[in-house]
Amino acid sequence: MQANRVKALTMSKTPKRILSLPALQACASERSLVVKAMAHPTRLLVMEALMQGEQCVNDLTAMAGCDVTTLSKHLSVMKKAGLLVCEKRGLNVYYQIACPCFADFFRCIDLISATREAQRTCTC
Numbered sequence: 823m824q825a826n827r828v829k830a831l832t833m834s835k836t837p838k839r840i841l842s843l844p845a846l847q848a849c850a851s852e853r854s855l856v857v858k859a860m861a862h863p864t865r866l867l868v869m870e871a872l873m874q875g876e877q878c879v880n881d882l883t884a885m886a887g888c889d890v891t892t893l894s895k896h897l898s899v900m901k902k903a904g905l906l907v908c909e910k911r912g913l914n915v916y917y918q919i920a921c922p923c924f925a926d927f928f929r930c931i932d933l934i935s936a937t938r939e940a941q942r943t944c945t946c
Contacts, residue, residue: 856903859899859902859903859905860903860905862896864888864892864893865896865899865900867885867886868882868896868897868900868917869905869928870928872906872917872918872919875918876916876917876918877917877918878914878915878916878917879894879897879914879915879917880914882897882917897917904920904921905919905920905924906918906919906920907919907920
């Protein structure tokens with residue numbers, strides 16, 4: 823009985839789509855925009871802070887240890903890439919992460935880093 827259930831689940835999987843080279847290139851280009859938008863220590867620090875919840879620019883500036891102009895440029899790049907959404911309330915602008923699965927992405931990066939470190943320290 824269990825074998826039939828496993829077989830049914832296996833057979834019900836949706837087949838993978840095979841994308842054309844132009845479609846793959848377009849997808850790679852879009853992904854690179856997002857990855858490039860995160861490829862700075864200050865931006866990663868901002869993302870880490872925003873995983874705790876939305877924050878205003880003033881709080882993020884104090885946390886990042888840079889001036890407002892520099893942080894605003896970072897936030898603009900991240901917003902343009904679709905990583906962040908913002909809302910103006912009075913004189914303050916509040917930012918939050920646009921996609922709730924970003925924490926999973928950080929965990930993946932941490933796993934890769936830990937694995938790479940383990941390989942460097944291997945005495946095999």
